[in-house]
Amino acid sequence: ARFEMGLVYTYTGPMLLAVDLAPGEPSPYPHVFGAAREAYQGVWQAGVSQTVLVSGESGAGKTETTKFVMRFLALAGAGGTEDSMSVIERRVLESVPLLEALGNAKTLRNDNSSRFGKYTELQFRSGSALRGANCYLLEKVRVIGVQPGERSFHIFYQAGTRWQKASESSRVASDLAPLAAVLERGSLSAHDFVYLERSGCSELQGHDEAADFDETLAALRAFGAAEAEIEEVLAAILAVLHLGNISFVAPASNSEGSEVSNRNQADGALAITSELLGVSPEELEATLCRRVMKVVDERASHQKITQSRSVAQALEGRDALARHLYGAVFSSVVGRVNDVLGADVSQEQQLRRDLRPPFVGVLDIFGFEFFQSNSFEQLCINFTNELLQQYFNEVIFEHEALYARERVQWDPLDFPDNKAVVELLGGSGGSVLSGIFPMLDEECNLAGGSPESWCNKLQARYSASKLYQAVMKRRENFIIKHFAGPVEYESEAFLRKNKDTLTADVLECMKASSRAFVRQLGFP
Known part of the structure; x- marks a missing residue:
């Protein structure tokens, strides 16, 4: 009834529920601004730090x-007017389009879905809001491919579209001139990049992505990035795309080895990627196609043994480098944002929370996900949402007296306890090696660990569980009955995604880069 009257917001105890955030006339109170005001008043009137948790289904409007x-x-914090906003307060808002460009993407449900969790802390001191964002769980796997109808991260399409638009002009805009050398490497359409063309979706309806890219550049400059640094950031981002265009074949002399296809082509993927990363083509090919191991011989002296990688192993190493490279770039940009926003916070305050002024923490987390194909990242996201649902249930039952006083009819059975699902996924403290995630870690540590072996162990342990179900016709798939409904997961890539490691060879190659930005990236 409330929704039909245009009242999209409803309070449930301290929680504000939004049924729909479609464009239209602003909804009267209650409103999301009311929830934000309560948090602000809690800081100033009670001097107690507050947290605003934004959760919901994928595509429900959490980002907005x-x-x-x-x-x-x-x-x-600025006194209610934009004119009175401080530089820090403006930068807090300017960080939004920057993080969205690098961390958001189009999914089947949402054209601007956050593909990372974000916790932003705003401290208040004499009316000023400051501090930065802690970002985690970036969906790095999206870099190497997405489902049909989805897109990778916005920045890939923004850069290409902006440069193509500039190239059609008689002269390049002055703000793009310093970036021309690197942007022309991204002038191909999304269909020319293996990582982007697989989904069959490259456009974002209703968006001027060239203008979005200009906004992204403006945000980088607002956070103090010089033109040379922006160029190196873009070079690393475009290197990710060109990495995906590197293909491998087995040499004629070694059917178990690998080498880069068209390795000597001057404008080939290997040459372009090497240039963008600041390494030689020979070094990059050797890193991807061969593995150097250090061993100790009978005389206790250290020797190096070079072992060829198969084509499949080279492809896996290429994709791992692409994932980690993009993740490192994202973390670097987030680090710059935080350095600028928290510039006037003393080191002692950063280390000791008791010395810091009250703050409002805003947590924007993934929503529950259920696609046609669900893998490791969906299980991580849905496990997080199970934990949030558990907290939600606790809050609901804490306010039973309030519902009775307001004559709200409700049935506790409508909010079933999901503790069993949480323990199924995360394990229980009283049982050794229980839980899907702990058993996955154990399988990853075994020399001969495999998805098939892991699924067999899960079936043996949880065959009697009402929440776990093996898929008979797809032996490496399993179903988890979540609070939001059953989801079938494909285990084929679980072990690889959970390990997600880079070899020492790759790390050494990146540290030898001629580009300072690549050398300084914090690879795991």
């Missing part, structure tokens, strides 16, 4: 809701 909360808090 988080923007509303952030904008309200920034304006509240």
Whole structure:
């Protein structure tokens, strides 16, 4: 009834529920600004730090809701007007399009889905809001491919579209001139990059991605990035795309080995990627196609043994480098944002929370996901949402007296306890090696660990569980009955994604780069 009257917001105890955030006339109170105001008043009136948790299904409007909360808090800290906003407060808002460009993507449910979790802490001191964002669980696997109808991260398409538009002009805009050398390497369409063309979706309806890229560049400059640094950031981002175009074949003399196809082509993928990364083509090919192992011989002296990688292993190593390279770039940009926003916070305050002023923490987390194909990242996201649902249930039952006083009819059975699902996934403290994730870690540590072996162990342990079900016709698939419904997971890539490691050879190659930005990236 409330929704039909245009009242999309409803309070349930301390929780504000939004049924729909479609464009239209603004909804009267209650409103998300009301929830943000309560958090702000809690800081100033009670001097107690607050947290605003934004959760919901994928595509429900969490990202837009988080923007509303952030904008309200920034304006509240500035006294209510944009003209009175400090430089820090403006930068808090400027960080939004920057993080969205690098961390958001189009999914089947949402054209601007956050593919990372974000916790932003806004401290208040004499009316000023400051501090940065802690970002985690970036969906790096999206870099190497997505499902049909989805896209990879926005920045890939923004850069290519902006440069193509500039190339059609008689002269390059002055703000793009310093970046021309690297942007022309991204002038191909999305269909020319293996990592992007697989999904069959490259355009974002209703968006001027060239203008979005200009906004991304403006945000980088606002956070103090010089033109030379921006060029190196873009070079690393475009290197990710060109990495995906490197293909391998087995040499005629070694059917178990690998080498780069068209390795001597001057404008080939290997040459372009090497240039963007600041390494020689020979070094990059050797890193991807061969493995150097250090061994100790009978005389206790250290020797190096070079072992060829198969084509499959070279492809896996290429994709691992692409994932980690993009993740490292993302972390570097987030680090710059935090350095600028927290510039006036003393080191002692950073280490000791008791010395820091009250703050409002805003947590924007993935929503529950269920696609046609579900893998490791979906199980991680859904496990997080199971934990949030568990907390939600606790809050619901804490306010039983409130519901009775307001004559709200409700049945506790509508909010079943999901503790069993949480323990199925994360394990229980009283049982050794229980839980799907702990058993996955154990399988990854075994020399002969495999998805098939792991699924067999899961079936042996949880065959009697009502929450776990093996898929008879697809032996390496299993179903988890979540609070939001059953989801079938494909285990084929679980072990590889859980390990997600780079070899020492790759790390040494990147540290030898002629580009300072690549050398300084924090690879795991």
